[in-house]
Amino acid sequence: MTAREELDQRYRAALERFLDARDEPALSAAYELGRRAVVDGLGVLDVATTHGEALRNLVWGAPAHDRARRAVDAAAFFQELLSPFEMTFRGYRQANDELRRQQVALEDVNRELEAFSYSVSHDLRAPLRSIDAFTRILARDHAAALDDAGRGHLGRVRAAAEWMARLIDDLLGLARVSRADLARGDVDLSALATSILDRLRGEAPGRDVQTRVEGGVRGRGDARLLAVVLENLLRNAWKFTAKRSAAEIAFGRELRDGEVVYFVRDNGAGFDMAYAHKLFGAFQRLHTRDEFDGTGIGLATVARVVRRHDGRVWAEAAVGRGATFYFTLDRAGRS
């Protein structure tokens, strides 16, 4: 018997008892039935239908002189059944108000944090420029005054400063994609991917990479931000195939459960899926910098842009067998 059928049966029996006895135990039964219906996940319309069915038999089927009295009592009985619904309704409304308040507070805090990280990154640049300038002068004009160990240390200071400058640039990039207003339009993703790959090829003329870009792939979104996504994903693919003799990179789209899914696939180093959850966090890296260079902010930036487009991003990979990064552009995939 379903919860609904059980309610029908018990409700009718309880109402019948109440119409005869009009006492508190029968009324308590209505309350218990209502409470049970709430717990069983039945709705107000379910119990209203149940009540209507019971009325037909117990009120309209009763002798004419008794109908009015029965109708009034049945209403009191039904009211009792509805009390638990009223109670949870009040609770949900209160909980909902509370959630809304918390969400607003959370958004405020997030905005503050973003503004904070932006200004911190920004303010770090000035002292860094000093370090860069003065160590450059030191290396150029005073190298002779230092011994080999001193020059070695100076080289490290300069390398560290350069690294810090990259981190700051990437962090500012991350902050910018969070703050930029979205200008949604029709974007030719195939053309974007082709021009990015051409650029990468120009930066590394020595490398032999087979690239395949599916033609006519378009998406709805902010052209500038989607370029950031493709740039990061393709640059990653380019980087992680560096140790392959026959490197392959592909961009295209496929349908998954009726949803348009874009992908960037490579046959590079791949990664262990056990760490897939770490991929999109800022500063998370699955390889050492000796293996593959990078700040660990690129995929965090990708994830943020995709999220701002109400899309999802994920990856599938195997160690030594390449990686495929997927993303969608809005929840329903109507991009």
Place this chain on the structure above:
Amino acid sequence: MKSGTLDVRARVDVRDDSDLVVARRLVRQLGAAEKLSTAAIEALATAVTELGRNIVVHAGSGTLLFGTATDGVRRGVSVIARDAGPGIDDVARAMRDGYSSGDGLGLGLPSARRLVDEFEIASTLGAGTTVTVTKWRA
């Protein structure tokens, strides 16, 4: 009630659901005698049911006291639910918890609070819980 007086008129020892029936009848009679509205009586009866259930489920047994209340300006009906059960570790959390744990439906103590005008709870771990609710005549 922060201040005011309470005149106890009846008492029900609660052990199982059948005692709740007695309690509900009592609170309806008292509500009617104090000229509370039908909706107020219904809300109070519902709150009493949840307080009583709470005693049965969490403490096993306890007492419900019924009385008339006044804060000097308004008159109404108060119910005190008292048990010597395990007590509540974190009252504030228990009052929120209808949504974060349990049946997740907002029944129980938090729901009783939403149905009445005044709600006070005092609990000591290992010593029990006392809840006082009041519904004023509109």
